[in-house]
Amino acid sequence: xxxxxxxSIITPFYDSLLVKLTTSGPDLPQALDRMHRSLxxxxxxGVKTNIPFLENVxxxxxxxxxxxxxxxxxxxPSLFKFKARKDRATRLLRYLGEVIVNENPQxxxxxxxxxxxxxxxxxxxxxxxxPRGTRDLLLSMGASKFSRWVREQKPLMVTDTTxxxxxxxxxxxxxxxxxxxxxxxxxxxxxxxLFSLEMWGGATFDTSMRFLGECPFERLRMLREKIPNILxxxxxxxxxxxxxxxxxxxxxxxxxxxxxxxxxxxxxxxxSLNYLPNLKVAMKTVAEKTHSLCEAAVCFTGDFTDSxxxxxxxxxxxxxxxxxxxxxxxxxxxxxMAGLCHPAxxxxxxxxxxxxxxxxxxxxTHDSSGIASASVLKAxxxxxxxxxxxxxxxxxxTSQPNLNSVAYALRNMPRSTGLDVxxxxxxxxxxxxxxxxxxxxxxxxxxxxxxVYQHQMPGGQYTNLREQATALGLGKRWPDVVKTYREVNxxxxxxxxxxxxxxxxxxLAIFLITKGVKPSDLTNLPPETGFPESLIDLMxxxxxxxxxxxxxxIQKVILGGRKPLKGRPGAxxxxxxxxxxxxxxxKKYGNKTTDxxxxxxxxxxxxxxxxxDFRNKYGDxxxxxxxxxxxxxxxxxxxxxxxxxxxxLFIKLLHVGDPDDKGVRPLTFELNGKARTTLVxxxxxxxxxxxxxxxxxxxxxxxxxxxxxxxxxxxxSVGKNVAKGDKVAVLEAMKMQTTLYASSxxxxxxxxxxxxxxxxxxxxxxxxx
Numbered sequence: 001x002x003x004x005x006x007x008s009i010i011t012p013f014y015d016s017l018l019v020k021l022t023t024s025g026p027d028l029p030q031a032l033d034r035m036h037r038s039l040x041x042x043x044x045x046g047v048k049t050n051i052p053f054l055e056n057v058x059x060x061x062x063x064x065x066x067x068x069x070x071x072x073x074x075x076x077p078s079l080f081k082f083k084a085r086k087d088r089a090t091r092l093l094r095y096l097g098e099v100i101v102n103e104n105p106q107x108x109x110x111x112x113x114x115x116x117x118x119x120x121x122x123x124x125x126x127x128x129x130x131p132r133g134t135r136d137l138l139l140s141m142g143a144s145k146f147s148r149w150v151r152e153q154k155p156l157m158v159t160d161t162t163x164x165x166x167x168x169x170x171x172x173x174x175x176x177x178x179x180x181x182x183x184x185x186x187x188x189x190x191x192x193x194l195f196s197l198e199m200w201g202g203a204t205f206d207t208s209m210r211f212l213g214e215c216p217f218e219r220l221r222m223l224r225e226k227i228p229n230i231l232x233x234x235x236x237x238x239x240x241x242x243x244x245x246x247x248x249x250x251x252x253x254x255x256x257x258x259x260x261x262x263x264x265x266x267x268x269x270x271x272s273l274n275y276l277p278n279l280k281v282a283m284k285t286v287a288e289k290t291h292s293l294c295e296a297a298v299c300f301t302g303d304f305t306d307s308x309x310x311x312x313x314x315x316x317x318x319x320x321x322x323x324x325x326x327x328x329x330x331x332x333x334x335x336x337m338a339g340l341c342h343p344a345x346x347x348x349x350x351x352x353x354x355x356x357x358x359x360x361x362x363x364x365t366h367d368s369s370g371i372a373s374a375s376v377l378k379a380x381x382x383x384x385x386x387x388x389x390x391x392x393x394x395x396x397x398t399s400q401p402n403l404n405s406v407a408y409a410l411r412n413m414p415r416s417t418g419l420d421v422x423x424x425x426x427x428x429x430x431x432x433x434x435x436x437x438x439x440x441x442x443x444x445x446x447x448x449x450x451x452v453y454q455h456q457m458p459g460g461q462y463t464n465l466r467e468q469a470t471a472l473g474l475g476k477r478w479p480d481v482v483k484t485y486r487e488v489n490x491x492x493x494x495x496x497x498x499x500x501x502x503x504x505x506x507x508l509a510i511f512l513i514t515k516g517v518k519p520s521d522l523t524n525l526p527p528e529t530g531f532p533e534s535l536i537d538l539m540x541x542x543x544x545x546x547x548x549x550x551x552x553x554i555q556k557v558i559l560g561g562r563k564p565l566k567g568r569p570g571a572x573x574x575x576x577x578x579x580x581x582x583x584x585x586x587k588k589y590g591n592k593t594t595d596x597x598x599x600x601x602x603x604x605x606x607x608x609x610x611x612x613d614f615r616n617k618y619g620d621x622x623x624x625x626x627x628x629x630x631x632x633x634x635x636x637x638x639x640x641x642x643x644x645x646x647x648x649l650f651i652k653l654l655h656v657g658d659p660d661d662k663g664v665r666p667l668t669f670e671l672n673g674k675a676r677t678t679l680v681x682x683x684x685x686x687x688x689x690x691x692x693x694x695x696x697x698x699x700x701x702x703x704x705x706x707x708x709x710x711x712x713x714x715x716x717s718v719g720k721n722v723a724k725g726d727k728v729a730v731l732e733a734m735k736m737q738t739t740l741y742a743s744s745x746x747x748x749x750x751x752x753x754x755x756x757x758x759x760x761x762x763x764x765x766x767x768x769x
Contacts, residue, residue: 018044028066032058052082088643089671091619093651097667097678098618100632100656106174106211110440112631117433122186122426130188133229134195135265143293147330150195150360150385156415157386158407159233159362160191161400162431163199163223166390169366169398169459171441172467173207176629177219177622179434183427184226190423194230195386196266199223200259201234203460203499205242206604209611212629213621216242217262217596224263231293233266234259237499238278239544239570243603244500244534246278246542246569248576253285255599260290262596268333268362270297272501275544276323277568287328295362296329299496300336301456305345311494311547317349318356331360331386336375337458337498339366346375350382360385366398366459370448373401380415391424393432398444398459404428437626443467455486458502465506472708472733474513484509487519491554495546500534504543507532507736514707514761523553527560528725530706533737541565560725576602606712638670659685692763693752700744701768705759709733713755716766720748728766731759740765 021038025031039055056079062068073079103109138146150157167175180199187197200220208214224232239246241255256267267286271278279296286294298320302312321332334341334349341349346363353361363379365372365388376387389395389403396402404424407417435442443466457465469481488509489497497505511532512519537543539550539558542565555564565572578598585593585601589612601608621629623641633639638652650672657666663685667678695704709731716728722742729740746768753765 018049029064032064053079056080056082088619089649089651089676091617092621092624092641092643092649093669093671093676093678094680095618095621095624096628096632096651096653096669097680099628099630100653100667101665101680102683104630104632107440107630112627113436113439116436119433120426120429121182122190122423122430124186124189126185128189130185130227130229131192133188133192134231135229138231138265138293139291143287143291143330146293147359150331151358153385154414156380156384156410156417157195158403158417158419159196159198159364159386159388160187160194160391160403161198161388162391162394163197164202164204164233164235165198165388165460166394166399167438168203168207168464169400170394170435170444170463171438172443172463173203174211174438174441175434176212176626177208177214177222178624178629179437179626180219181222181226183430184223186423186427188227188229190420191427192229193418193420196231196233197227198233198235198268198388200232200264201236201242201268203464205600206607209600209604210607213611213614213618215596215611216600218622220259220262220264231265232263233268233295234264236267236269236282238269238271238282239568240272240278240500241282241603244503245537246544246573247602248573249281249570250575250578251602252281252570253289254578255602256282256285257289258595258599260286260292264292266293266295266331268295268297268335268364270299270333270335270498271544272299272496272498273544273546274299274320274496275546276320276327278544278570279324280327280568281570283324283327283329287330293330294328295331295333296324296327297333297335297364298324299498300334300341300349301338301496302494303340303342303345303453305342305348314349314352316547318352321353321357325357325359329359331362332357333362333364335498336363336365337460337502338456339368339372339452339459340456341365341375342369342453343371343374343378347378347382350379350384354383362386362388364388365400367396367401368398368448368452368457368459368462369450370397372448373406376401376406377409380410391428391431393428393435397446397448398462434626437630440630441467443470451482455482456489456497457482457485457506458498460499461497461502461506465510468506468733468736469510472510472514474510477513480513481509484513484519488512491519491522491551493546493548493551493554500543501538503736504532504534504538507534510736511535511707511738523557525557527557528741528743529557530738530740531558533730533739536562536739539564542569544569692759694762695764697762701746701749702764703728703740703743703766703768705731705740705761705763705765706738707731707733707736708760709736709738709758711753711755711757711759711765712737714751714753716748716751718748718751722746722748722768729753742768744768 023031023034023038025034035058039051057063062072163180167173205216208216208219239252241247241252269279269282283294283296286292298317302309304312304314324332350361361384363384365375388400389406390400392402392404404421407419407424408421410416443463466478469475469478474481485505488505495501535558539555540562582598585597623643625639628639633653635653641649643649652670654668654670659665659682663682664679665682667680669676695702712730712732714729716722724742724745726742727739728742731738748766749769750767753759
């Protein structure tokens with residue numbers, strides 16, 4: 001007879017029959033349905049069972065039709081092809097256990113909010129379909145006709161940036177899909193008059209995989225399902241797509257097409273140096289291969305109202321705008337990424353552009369100065385068609401100006417936005433509480449300031465660079481970082497600063513501070529200096545060409561013996577065989593991979609590989625509440641998780657046990673009313689770490705780490721001959737890659753680090769002889 005019952009322990013010598021299962025029903029289909037459900041819900045762990053085989057048997061058409069015979073097993077090999085179980089609950093428990101014991105590395109050492117505001121999710125009528133919105137108009141009119149319609153509208157139209165640039169600018173693009181999806185249907189019904197929702201692209205493509213364990217395409221599709229009526233808008237970095245490198249034309253082209261098919265409606269396309277040739281491929285693809293809108297951007301910098309400004313004058317912007325209209329733009333964006341376009345400049349620029357071009361003008365700015373709302377209102381007076389704003393509790397400082405206040409100020413005016421201010425205020429209460437969950441990353445200054453007009457740092461970069469500086473031990477030297485950023489920009493020729501060019505300025509600033517070098521002394525550095533890879537890319541012309549070109553002396557030092565690229569980078573980049581790349585990914589990660597995986601991999605190969613490893617280990621963590629994702633659970637705390645429609649997990653932490661002699665702690669959870677134990681290695685229980693040897697700066701045979709970082713790869717081996725300038729290793733620190741080069745000719749005598757090791761500045765990495 002069967003020996004198993006609920007809670008029984010199975011020894012290695014168990015009888016082959018554990019449980020007998022009998023189901024009945026008024027007819028065979030109902031009896032089979034009950035049998036199938038009983039098998040699915042049975043949990044026997046630690047030993048293999050025949051449950052998958054039995055599930056295949058009762059689902060087979062011959063068995064269902066009552067035609068099965070004793071030879072069924074012999075003639076039906078498909079019965080032994082088992083589907084891999086998702087085992088989602090086990091993997092989520094594994095993740096929660098890891099965070100409870102070892103903390104999420106992003107918030108390590110930072111306390112959980114002790115008394116957060118109560119979360120008030122705004123209400124809507126779920127029985128009503130979403131009202132007709134701008135996306136419905138675009139799909140019915142087509143892009144060209146829709147563009148003309150926008151130009152003819154009298155009300156000021158608004159893009160809400162809360163779901164992308166606002167959180168990127170306030171807390172380093174860390175907002176999770178979970179918090180967006182909670183209010184998605186509210187937005188679709190109560191705020192259907194919005195022009196668009198900026199919710200994708202920019203840095204969020206990278207950070208969703210790198211820091212949140214989320215697939216960016218899944219976020220797009222899930223939000224699209226809940227918000228079918230409002231235009232979705234993304235930020236596309238021209239030939240850089242959503243990455244930091246310059247991609248081949250066919251990759252950019254197919255990425256745009258795939259993103260449009262996944263649900264993207266408005267592509268705001270820009271180049272970080274206003275180098276228009278880098279926009280051609282993306283613009284042409286949007287206009288000719290998709291149903292989406294091509295919104296081409298002019299990046300704003302400087303102050304053309306200043307009589308001393310010689311480079312970025314009003315004529316500069318007008319000429320760029322006219323050329324972009326000729327290139328097929330449906331809408332022109334003024335991308336004021338640092339908030340430098342003060343009220344007088346905004347009014348004059350918009351008025352001039354409206355007279356010079358026939359397409360709508362969309363004004364984007366940041367409130368780093370504290371007066372950007374005035375710029376928006378002046379732009380409105382001058383006839384701007386669309387403006388970017390953020391819900392009040394997610395607005396201000398490095399984010400966009402206050403949407404709620406602007407909507408209220410214009411409510412009885414000719415250019416009233418038509419938005420429901422009460423709905424905006426309800427939404428603001430929700431985001432106010434949610435924002436507290438991200439307080440470890442919320443490094444935006446609490447007020448605006450005039451210094452932004454001097455350092456010109458983009459709002460979207462401010463929190464990212466500050467987080468990077470803190471991670472590298474430079475948190476207390478932030479004023480020095482800002483000062484050096486400004487000096488580096490002047491050193492490079494006062495360039496347009498927006499990702500990825502702004503990242504290059506920030507990387508060089510961090511690099512110089514960690515090495516103790518003043519920007520004015522950069523030209524005195526030796527040729528073998530391992531500058532950040534982003535800066536070498538910039539000086540090589542791989543991101544395009546700035547107005548007036550690069551300072552020759554700076555370019556020569558950074559490039560060493562390398563030759564700069566001439567012309568548009570994408571034109572000379574070798575075409576990537578997408579079919580072959582797809583086969584590679586399927587071979588590595590299985591046949592269920594899709595084009596979502598392909599393009600995520602092409603944008604960020606290393607980040608994508610890490611993301612897949614994370615997913616394989618922990619599953620889809622996007623379903624976890626945000627506090628649980630960052631901090632885990634406290635003993636006695638319970639959460640509910642909807643892993644799919646109609647399937648909810650109830651998880652409660654009961655106990656965290658003491659570590660064994662190997663440092664492994666048992667954690668006891670209650671999962672849907674049943675006890676489950678997860679074992680987690682406590683990483684804090686270690687022996688004394690041995691200090692790394694420091695390099696002797698006077699010894700050319702010592703190759704040192706220039707900055708605190710992680711070893712990303714080793715490009716040599718012990719006993720190998722190297723020449724001066726040969727690549728020997730690559731370091732990575734908060735998205736900044738730095739290559740180490742041999743400082744002298746010699747033989748590799750010792751490699752003192754391994755891939756994945758952390759090193760401090762001046763640590764000895766490789767010894768030559």
